[in-house]
Structures are given as C-alpha cells and as structure tokens.
Amino acid sequence: MSKEEQKFVAHITTQEEDFSQWYTDVILKADLVDYSPVKGFMVIKPYGYAIWENIQRELDDRFRATGHKNAYFPLLIPESLLKKEEEHVEGFAPEVAWVTHGGNEELAEPLVVRPTSETIICSMYAKWVQSYRDLPLLYNQWCNVVRWEKSTRPFLRTSEFLWQEGHTVHATEEEAQEETLRMLEVYREFAYNVLAIPVITGQKTEKEKFAGALHTYTIEALMQDGKALQAGTSHNLAQHFAKVFDIQYLDKDGQLKYVWQTSWGVSTRLIGGIIMVHGDERGLVLPPKVAPVQVVIVPIAMHKEGVLDKARDIYDRLNEIGLRVELDDRDTQSPGWKFNEWELKGVPVRIEIGPRDIENDQVVLVRRDNLDKTFVPMGELEDKTLSAIDEVQRGLLDKALKMREDRTTSAKDIDTFKEGVNRGFVKAMWCGSNECEDKIKEETGATTRCIPFEEEQIDDKCICCGEKAKHMVYFAKAY
RNA sequence: CGGGGUGUAGCGCAGCUUGGUAGCGCGUCUCGUUCGGGACGAGAAGGUCGCAGGUUCAAGUCCUGUCACCCCGACCA
Known part of the structure; x- marks a missing residue:
C-alpha cells in the first residue's frame, strides 16, 4: 500500500483490525446515517435514503409484476388485537412500544406501535373478505415498524426500521404455499441481480420461524466477516391468524371456509448487507443498480478554459441515456480529495476530464470495484460507460459468489x-x-x-x- | 439485560494522576496562489468540557447519580 493510501485509509478502521468498527466508520463517513437524540433510532441521511429508494423501486416493480397492490394500514394497534394470536404475542410482546395517553387523557385501551402488521391487517381482512370472489387479496405496504431492541446497530438492528410487508389471503392451502415461495423467489432474484448478493434460500427451523407462522422461508446472505445475515423472510401463516381473526369466505360449494395467508418482508437491513458484502478498505462499494450516483464526473484543473464546459457536456450525454450522474464541480476540493471521497461513497464509475483529455478527445474512466483506469475516446463515452456499469455489477456478484464459496x-x-x-x-x-x-x-x-x-x-x-x-x-x- | 470502553469547538483528540481564567490537528470563513490521487500562504470565527447534584475560596480535573454512544455476549429482522 502506498503512503498516500495509508494516509487515506487511516481515517477508516481496517476490516481486518475490527470489522464492526470498519462498518461503523464507513456508514458515518459515507454520510448514510447519523445518530438521533433517541436511543436506537437513526436518521437516514439523503445518500443512505437514496439507496433505500432505489431498493424500493426495484422491489415495487417486482411486486406489481406479480399482481400485488400497495396499501397503507395504521401505525397503532389496539392491545386486544395484538394479543389475539398466542404465539404472535409471545414473540413480539417483549419488544413493543406502548401508547397509553392521547393528549392528557389516559386511553381506555393501550395501543402498541406496530412491530409488524399481521394483526391489524387481519382485522380489516375479516371485514373485506366475504366470498371466494374476493380472493386472493394481494396487498403490500411500505412503512416503518418499531421493535424496542436492547442493542442496536445502524441498518442491521434499529428500534425503528423501514420495510415492506406483504400480506396476502388465499382460498386454498396450495395457493398460499405457492405465494410464499413465489415471493421468496422474488427476493432471491432481486438480491442476486440488483444487490449482487447471492443468497441461500431455504426453510427456517421451528425454533427460528416467525411467531405465528406455519413455515418461514428465508434468504440468507454471508458477510465478509463470515457472519450470516437474514436478508428477507416469507411466511406461510396457514390459517393461524384466519381462525383467531375470523377471516372466512363463502366458497363455491356454499361452505364457509377460513382463508390461507402469507406475509413476507425485507427491510432497510438490506443496506447493511450491501455494505458488509461489497465494502472494502477504501469504503463503500455500491452495486450500480442501487447506487444513488452511478457515475461521478471529476473535472481536473476546472478553472482552465473549456474544462468545465466539456464536463457539463459529458454530464448531459450520460444523463440523457438515463444514468444517475453527478458532476463534482466544487472548487473547494482538489481532484485527489474528490477521488477519495467518491470512492468512500462507493460510486461505481468515475470519469475524469482534464486539459490533457480534451487535447486527446478522451476521458479517463475508473471502476470502483477494481480501480482499473481506462482511456475512453469521447465518441464511445456512452457505450463504454454503460458497459463499465454492467461490468461493475457483474464483478461485484462474482466476487461475492467467490467469497461465499471460500467461506x-x-x-x-x-x-x-x-x-x-x-x-x-x-x-x-x-x-x-x-x-x-x-x-x-x-x-x-x-x-x-x-x-x-x-x-x-x-x-x-x-x-x-x-x-x-x-x-x-x-x-x-x-x- | 450482563461485561468492557468513550463523552472536551463541526470532526479527531490532548489536558484529569497532582483542582488555579480551555488547548492542538483537521475542517469552516475571507483573500491570494494552486488543481492528473486527500495543495500552499496569510488572516479570522467557533467550546455553559454529555447532563444533574455535591466537595472546595476555586472543578474539564475530585465524589455521587444519570443519560447517550461504541465493542463483546444474551435476545431479536
């Protein structure tokens, strides 16, 4: 490692020295989160939130493509509803936050801040489902949930987190099981193709399954420190909730029957997974498909005639083809400083443009995953940038696959x-x-x-x- | 919830042992020179020392309590 590199990485704890500390250093320095005044609750800053928005968009498209609709259910759940399903209460009771007062009045019945929404959604489904013609209901919601955790870490475990929870009801057991596995496959494919994280899919043991489920299926990812991360779950709830919430429908045969249910979710925890699977000693490495900035343009000697104009021209051309581009035209930072900062922030591709490049009608293109530098003729800017983006995405997946295999x-x-x-x-x-x-x-x-x-x-x-x-x-x- | 550690300027830290008018580096602001891997000079701004009590003529420093954060466990997405 060169002297310059040492100087830079001295700001971040090395992965080898202390992986946890490396993680904390990276998320703070890359400006993803900050600590709030409330214990265990984190502020997700714009750069971190943009990653979540990209995850949301990719997943939401997939949910729609599989026939789901988004809805929104209330934040607060009456105590009595939470307590209906026995295993479910036992599982969640120790970590719910309670609302006992409204203004100055003590509430007749305490409310809990949702730790998950099965109960409130079931109470509504009981009203909405009458006939087999009403089935299936395939709803999803994007929301926050609160679980009063004893020890928290940004993204991996926080007292409040953002997630999506899909809740579906079906006429038959087979349909519910199909749905459970269909959504698990959506998660697997998403993790693989979008996050460049290969996951193991399978079933949770009785001990590890969701409180109230018949079966829980999971996608499990492996981090670079050798620890596993449960990255998403899909539950077959069978008729457990249907029976206590009385969700019944009149079937074709004139019989009153209970519905079969599923629920499935992934959370902002995925962001922690991305960091710990792909990150390196220089900081974040973001898969292009979720990177808030896919290409950063760093002008060199930008006060010189024509440099900034050329940089803006490059910006326009890349923006035009749908890439998320940023032009770093700050005059307060030197190019070297910018290189390091954007590497820390994990931007997949950097383009440098300076007087020398303008003379040669080219740009310098640098990949974040392997730091390879290439000269790209100005005429091939769009093609070469797009292929570099693809190569980084592919490169990260290959690296993650190899890492998992080795471990x-x-x-x-x-x-x-x-x-x-x-x-x-x-x-x-x-x-x-x-x-x-x-x-x-x-x-x-x-x-x-x-x-x-x-x-x-x-x-x-x-x-x-x-x-x-x-x-x-x-x-x-x-x- | 157990064990360990840390709270002093935006960030990183020193000062605490042995109480005596709060310091360093980076960053920030102004001006100038720079610009191909964390540039340089000059000037300037910025802190009720986590919070609350106590001891003392005097507390960043000593004592008690409390809160928060980090790490390792237990518990959980």
Whole structure:
C-alpha cells in the first residue's frame, strides 16, 4: 500500500483490525446515517435514503409484476388485537412500544406501535373478505415498524426500521404455499441481480420461524466477516391468524371456509448487507443498480478554459441515456480529495476530464470495484460507460459468489464445525431436535440459518447427537 | 439485560494522576496562489468540557447519580 493510501485509509478502521468498527466508520463517513437524540433510532441521511429508494423501486416493480397492490394500514394497534394470536404475542410482546395517553387523557385501551402488521391487517381482512370472489387479496405496504431492541446497530438492528410487508389471503392451502415461495423467489432474484448478493434460500427451523407462522422461508446472505445475515423472510401463516381473526369466505360449494395467508418482508437491513458484502478498505462499494450516483464526473484543473464546459457536456450525454450522474464541480476540493471521497461513497464509475483529455478527445474512466483506469475516446463515452456499469455489477456478484464459496464448508464432526463457523457457512446434518439446535448454539455460537431447498447428504448422522439425521442445514454465526 | 470502553469547538483528540481564567490537528470563513490521487500562504470565527447534584475560596480535573454512544455476549429482522 502506498503512503498516500495509508494516509487515506487511516481515517477508516481496517476490516481486518475490527470489522464492526470498519462498518461503523464507513456508514458515518459515507454520510448514510447519523445518530438521533433517541436511543436506537437513526436518521437516514439523503445518500443512505437514496439507496433505500432505489431498493424500493426495484422491489415495487417486482411486486406489481406479480399482481400485488400497495396499501397503507395504521401505525397503532389496539392491545386486544395484538394479543389475539398466542404465539404472535409471545414473540413480539417483549419488544413493543406502548401508547397509553392521547393528549392528557389516559386511553381506555393501550395501543402498541406496530412491530409488524399481521394483526391489524387481519382485522380489516375479516371485514373485506366475504366470498371466494374476493380472493386472493394481494396487498403490500411500505412503512416503518418499531421493535424496542436492547442493542442496536445502524441498518442491521434499529428500534425503528423501514420495510415492506406483504400480506396476502388465499382460498386454498396450495395457493398460499405457492405465494410464499413465489415471493421468496422474488427476493432471491432481486438480491442476486440488483444487490449482487447471492443468497441461500431455504426453510427456517421451528425454533427460528416467525411467531405465528406455519413455515418461514428465508434468504440468507454471508458477510465478509463470515457472519450470516437474514436478508428477507416469507411466511406461510396457514390459517393461524384466519381462525383467531375470523377471516372466512363463502366458497363455491356454499361452505364457509377460513382463508390461507402469507406475509413476507425485507427491510432497510438490506443496506447493511450491501455494505458488509461489497465494502472494502477504501469504503463503500455500491452495486450500480442501487447506487444513488452511478457515475461521478471529476473535472481536473476546472478553472482552465473549456474544462468545465466539456464536463457539463459529458454530464448531459450520460444523463440523457438515463444514468444517475453527478458532476463534482466544487472548487473547494482538489481532484485527489474528490477521488477519495467518491470512492468512500462507493460510486461505481468515475470519469475524469482534464486539459490533457480534451487535447486527446478522451476521458479517463475508473471502476470502483477494481480501480482499473481506462482511456475512453469521447465518441464511445456512452457505450463504454454503460458497459463499465454492467461490468461493475457483474464483478461485484462474482466476487461475492467467490467469497461465499471460500467461506462455506461442510462438517461431519464438531471440531471441523467450530472451525467452519468461524469462517462462514457450515453445511452439516441435523436430527431435527430443538435440543441439538440449542446445544450447538450454546457450544459454538452458531445458529441454524436454514434448511436449504437443495440439500446434500453430508453424512447420515446428526452432527450433535449422532442420531439419524433428518436434514442438511446451513449453520453460521449471525447478525 | 450482563461485561468492557468513550463523552472536551463541526470532526479527531490532548489536558484529569497532582483542582488555579480551555488547548492542538483537521475542517469552516475571507483573500491570494494552486488543481492528473486527500495543495500552499496569510488572516479570522467557533467550546455553559454529555447532563444533574455535591466537595472546595476555586472543578474539564475530585465524589455521587444519570443519560447517550461504541465493542463483546444474551435476545431479536
């Protein structure tokens, strides 16, 4: 590493030294978030929020394409509604925020700030669903939820977070199961193609499933420090909520029947995932598809005749073809300073334009993922920039795939297992018992991430108790 | 909620042991020179030392309490 680089990276803790601190340094210095006066609540600043907006747009398109409509349900839920489904209350009661007063009046019934909206939505669905002709209802909402967390970290776990929650009701069990898996696949495809994050898909164990669900499915991503991040979940709620909220419809055959339900969600936690999968020692590295700024233009010696005009011309041409471009024409910062700052902010492509380039009718193009520099003839500006954007997106995915592969092992014995979970995912056999799951967690710090859809036969015995194995499971330490 | 750490100018820190009128670097503002990987000179602005009590002639410094943040666990998206 050169002296200059050392000087720069000295501002950020290295990943190797302390990954958590690196994460905190990066999100603050890249201007994604700031701490608010309320414990556990973060301000998402414009640059961070723009990432979320891009995630929203990409996902929302996919939700619409699969027949869903957006709606909005209230923030506050009466205590009695939350308490209707037994497992659900038990799961969420310890972390809900209560509203007990309206103005100066104490409320007759306390309200909770939604930790998730199954209950209030079900109470409405009970009114809206009468006939099989009303089904299915395929609604989604973008909103905030509050869970009173004991320890918080920006994006990964905050007391309030932004998310989307899809809530659907169906006439049949099969339809609900199809929907559950359809949306999981939407998440998987989105993570892979948009966030450049390859995820493992599979089913959660009984212990790890959503409070009130029959089955929970998950997408699990691996971070560069070897810890797993649950990046999205899709639940088959069966008729658990339908029965307590009395959501029934009159079927073709004249019979009154309960609906079958699903719910699914991803949150601003995804932003934490992007940072920890792609980031490097110079800061953020953003996948072009969600980067708030895809191309930054840095003029060199911009006070000189023609430089700024040329830079504006480049800006217009790239803007014209639909790229998110920014021209950094601040006269308070030197070019070198700007290079470092935009790298810290993870902008996928940088274009430099100076007197020398103008003379040669070219620009300098630099990729953020590998810092490769190329000279691009002015006539090929649009083509070469677009292909560079594609290459960065592809490059990040390839790198993430390789990282996950390097950090995934399989284990037949507990020692190999322990080594493996210090590096990443471990594939191992499991007998299916809660006891073994607990014991493994206690001894190794690793939890079951999921029972993947594609299981391998690593062994025929449970890694913990040695009894006959039921499933191959992905284990990891998790966020 | 347990263990550890930190709160002093916008940011990063020193000062605290041994109480005596608050400092450094970066950034900011003005002017000039610069501009191809964190430029340089000159001048200037900016702090009730996290908050609340207490001890003292005197508290950033000592004592008590409290709040917040960070890290590691437990719990959870």
